[in-house]
Amino acid sequence: MNPTDLKELLTALSEGALSVEEGMARLRRLPFEDVGVAVIDHHRELRQGVPEIILGEQKSTAQLLTIVERMAERGSNILVTRLGREKADSLSGVFPRGDYDADSRTFTLIQKPIEQHGRGKVLVVCAGTSDIPVAREASVTARMLGNEVEEVVDVGVAGIHRLLARADTLREAAVIIVVAGMEGALPSVIGGLVPVPVIAVPTSVGYGAAFGGVAALLGMLNSCASGVTVVNIDNGFGAAFAANRINRREAHST
Numbered sequence: 001m002n003p004t005d006l007k008e009l010l011t012a013l014s015e016g017a018l019s020v021e022e023g024m025a026r027l028r029r030l031p032f033e034d035v036g037v038a039v040i041d042h043h044r045e046l047r048q049g050v051p052e053i054i055l056g057e058q059k060s061t062a063q064l065l066t067i068v069e070r071m072a073e074r075g076s077n078i079l080v081t082r083l084g085r086e087k088a089d090s091l092s093g094v095f096p097r098g099d100y101d102a103d104s105r106t107f108t109l110i111q112k113p114i115e116q117h118g119r120g121k122v123l124v125v126c127a128g129t130s131d132i133p134v135a136r137e138a139s140v141t142a143r144m145l146g147n148e149v150e151e152v153v154d155v156g157v158a159g160i161h162r163l164l165a166r167a168d169t170l171r172e173a174a175v176i177i178v179v180a181g182m183e184g185a186l187p188s189v190i191g192g193l194v195p196v197p198v199i200a201v202p203t204s205v206g207y208g209a210a211f212g213g214v215a216a217l218l219g220m221l222n223s224c225a226s227g228v229t230v231v232n233i234d235n236g237f238g239a240a241f242a243a244n245r246i247n248r249r250e251a252h253s254t
Contacts, residue, residue, distance in 0.1 A: 049248075050145050050244070051071070051078075052071070053080075053141075054078070054079065054080040055081055055082055056084075056087060056105075057082035061090045064080065064083075065091065065094060068080065068091060068094075069094070075111050075112060076112075077110050077112060077114065077144060078111075079107075079141065080108075081104075081105070083100070083106065091107050092107075103133055104133060104137040106136075108140065114144065114146050116148060118244075120172075120174025120175075120247065121147075121148045121150055121172060121173050122142045122147045122148065122149050122150075122174065122177065122243045123149075123172075124142070124149060124151045124152070124177045125152045125155060125176060125177065125178045125186070125190065126178075127154070127155065127178075127179065127182070127186045128156050128180075128182075129153065130205045131181055131203050131205055133236075134179050135151065135179040135201075136151075136236070137237055138201065139240070140240075141237050141244075142244060145240065147243070147244055150169065152166050156180065157189055163189065163190070167193070170190065170194050173194070174196055174246075174247050175247050176190060176197070176198050177199045177201060178199070178201065179201040179236065180203065181205025181216050182205065182206045182210060182215070182216060183210075183219050184217065184218075185219060187223060188224060188228065191223060191225025192225045196227075197227055197243075197246050198228045199242055199243055200220040200223070200239075201231055201234070202214075202219075202220055204233055212233070213233035214233070216233075217232075217233055
């Protein structure tokens with residue numbers, strides 16, 4: 001249930017269009033529901049403005065089907081992250097209206113229009129093609145949370161002219177998510193070019209001394225460009241969630 005749903009329910013009660021018993025039936029499973037394999041937080045959208053998002057990694061197909069089925073019953077839009085092809089095929093068989101994005105490993109089920117609430121555009125920039133899976137996870141998440149999103153791909157510092165050619169696009173963004181592996185230099189460069197928040201995402205892309213993304217993480221944490229903040233390695237989802245909060249037109253309230 002989101003704030004709009006709650007207002008509609010209370011209005012219907014006050015106007016007599018809904019009985020107290022019917023209202024109680026609709027509220028009975030708030031704020032959470034124990035489905036055996038998980039305790040689903042149905043109250044999260046009311047508290048935070050976005051529904052609970054499902055981490056698909058390490059969950060069994062049976063667990064995922066149970067959770068998605070219960071959430072779908074509520075009419076919520078559903079996002080599952082870190083989902084392999086085999087589990088995605090099982091979800092798609094039960095929910096044929098869902099969409100699986102192989103690059104981002106996300107499954108989305110849109111049951112109601114996504115309300116756009118951003119002040120401006122969230123721009124997702126990635127340094128190289130190898131960073132696309134993490135960047136795409138950020139893009140899908142940000143769109144599902146109600147943001148206009150644009151992507152700029154393969155503009156790393158090894159060919160800085162590619163980035164500078166997109167200067168107008170950079171200046172039009174309200175928030176920029178920058179995804180990079182190797183030495184992780186791209187967020188510092190972009191942070192020195194724009195006046196808006198930059199969220200840096202280190203990826204586990206790189207040769208030996210990259211240490212699975214640790215080199216990029218440390219480089220980003222030590223950025224000399226002001227206004228650059230950093231999330232964990234490969235955490236495109238976390239970057240999008242932070243960008244969504246920055247980009248909201250106004251603070252969420254109930």
